[in-house]
Amino acid sequence: MDAKIGLEVHVQLTALKTKLFCSCPSDYRDKPPNTNVCPVCLGMPGALPLLNERAIDMAISLCLALNGKVSEKVVFARKHYFYPDLPKGFQISQYTALGSSPVCIGGQVKINVDGKDKVIRIRRIQIEEDPGRLVWPQGFSSKYVLVDYNRSGIALMEIVTEPDMSSPKEARAFLEKLRSILEHLGICDCSLEGSMRADANVSVPGGERVEVKNIGSPKDVEKALTFEIVRQSTIIKQGGKVARETRHWDAGKRVTIASRSKEEEADYRYMPEPNIPPTLISPERVQRIRESLPELPDERARRFVREYGLSEYLAKVLTSSKALADTFEEVARAVGDYQRVANFLVVEYLRRVKEFNLELGEGLKAEHLKELFQLIDSGKITLNQAKEVVFPEMLLSGKPPSEIAKEKGLFVVRDEEKLREVIREVMEKNPKAVEDAKKSKKAINFLVGQVMKATRGKADPKLVRKLIEEMLSS
Ligand SMILES: [Zn+2]
Structure with a gap:
């Protein structure tokens, strides 16, 4: 059964050494919690963001690599929601309305699955900030949760595809190809933990669209989607209805789990971000990036x-x-x-x-x-x-x-003295075979086989044969 799959991929611009709107270091992995922070990325009242223009350059380079259309004017927007990892109460992102526009519209990625080429269309590419990170000290059953804001404000690029993929294999191939392009561009070291995460929208014929959030790697996207398609098809086969919902991928248990929150009903109350002036992207800037x-x-x-x-x-x-x-x-x-x-x-x-x-x-x-x-x-x-x-x-x-x-003791034995010793032992144990071997060349095979067995396959059979022939004729 053909599924309909679209992806939203979040990629950390690991080539940027600082965060998107402040000069805190962007390398948050394995750092003591809440040490790479300042008033801007902690969302303190009155702290003003200053855009790192290199993040825009990187999004333009991906846009050109995927043959998308670079916007002439980029406007940031506030996306409101309430969550402990988001101290400001809104995330600075981009949005395709209210005069706000993402860096890139359109584009495509060519994938190859089982020898067949396919084109996956890109809807848009935008820049946004990452929220902080929640830590459950005793796993998801913890009585309390800790927040680490080291990741808060790190530059992310969001790549949204059209629902052009029809199998989990294609989704994985898309992510692998995208990763290869990002790494060739030198803007993301996607081998770093959490640097490439995907949300997958998937539906099967006759069912509703389900969103699986926050999958950590291409191979896990393939697994999560395989699980989802089987789950949804089974519900439909049994006469049930697939609910339109948001689910999470549990990589440990290899299942998707329904989210308790009704995130899909959220109203983000988008509005243009007043503290960042619109960025005008000149044709010269695009040309310079294209040439490089x-x-x-x-x-x-x-x-x-x-x-x-x-x-x-x-x-x-x-x-x-x-x-x-x-x-x-x-x-x-x-x-x-x-x-x-x-x-x-x-x-x-x-x-x-x-x-x-x-x-x-x-x-x-x-x-x-x-x-x-x-x-x-x-x-x-x-x-x-x-x-x-x-x-x-x-x-x-x-x-x-x-x-x-x-x-593992694999090295081939080439020491002729050692081999002669083994051959002598084999001959002593098999006097009849030795007599046969003197008359018929074919019977030598048996002796060669015994020597190979005695050396556990580590002898060079050509050399063994030569030595046996020498020893028989002497
Ligand atoms: Zn900061």
Whole structure:
């Protein structure tokens, strides 16, 4: 059954070192609570916001990267609601009415799912401030809640799509592609915890629209939507009605839960923010940003085809994550065989991403991969050992491949003296096979097999055969 899915993505502009309207540091992670704060981001009466223009520049660069239309005049608006994480009682955001406009209107992101291209339309891109963070000291059943305002006032970019996605897989692919574009633009390090969060609107035929709020990562968006579609379809199949509601994703329990608050009925009483003058965006400013745009994923994919002779498919998969594309280029240059490295990454890495439930790009280390290829090429480990044992362990433990191979006793035995010893033992145990082997070349296979067994597959079978033949004829 085809679902209808739209996303609202909140991205922290991690490249900004300060908050959106004050000069407090924007790096709030692992900091003591309520230390990166000032009267502006605490919402003290009389404190005036001052817009960080670089945030607007960053939104313009994303707008241009997605082929959207940059607004000529940007107006901020107050979005009122009452919540402990919002000391002012309103959030400074943008709004498409009352003469207020977001930075960007329209645009598109091209995704590729199972080899098929699809275009997801963007409705708008806007800049707004993040609220503070609520902390439940004993989980959601806590008797009290703490508030940390270090995150209050941090610059967020909100990207709203049209409901163009029809499966959880497409939603994940959209977020991965968006993340790749943001990272190529250098405006968000989306690997930081909480730097990319999504609200997903989803409905199935015959049902109402349900909003799932605050999902922390692309892989969780796929899971939350899969859960929701099954839940909604089951209700309809049983003759029930899907309620129009807001739900939350519980990543631990892997279920969506109905919210107690009726957030969808809130009236935000939008009004233009009187303390920030409208920002006029000149064509010269847009042109300057357009000229400074770096190479973006689609362009990079075309270059991979042109420069490295990769298939379009491999190029698209590799550039769907900046970490993956960067790793590929670095390792392929060192190994000197682009096709082989591309195939290894696309086949082996994607297989493990699925198996180990990783985010695309997670766990990759170019240095370690280069070493892995050296181990294979110098015959120290076999390709099969690399694929089945060493590489998965690299992703899980982050250890270098040589350490893993050593720990697991994988190194191929090339020491001829040692091998001769093993062969002598095998021959003593199998006198009949030795007699047969003297007469027939085929019977040697049995002895080779026994030696491989005795070395637990760590010997080089070609070398073993050569040594056995030598020993039989001497
Ligand atoms: Zn501040």
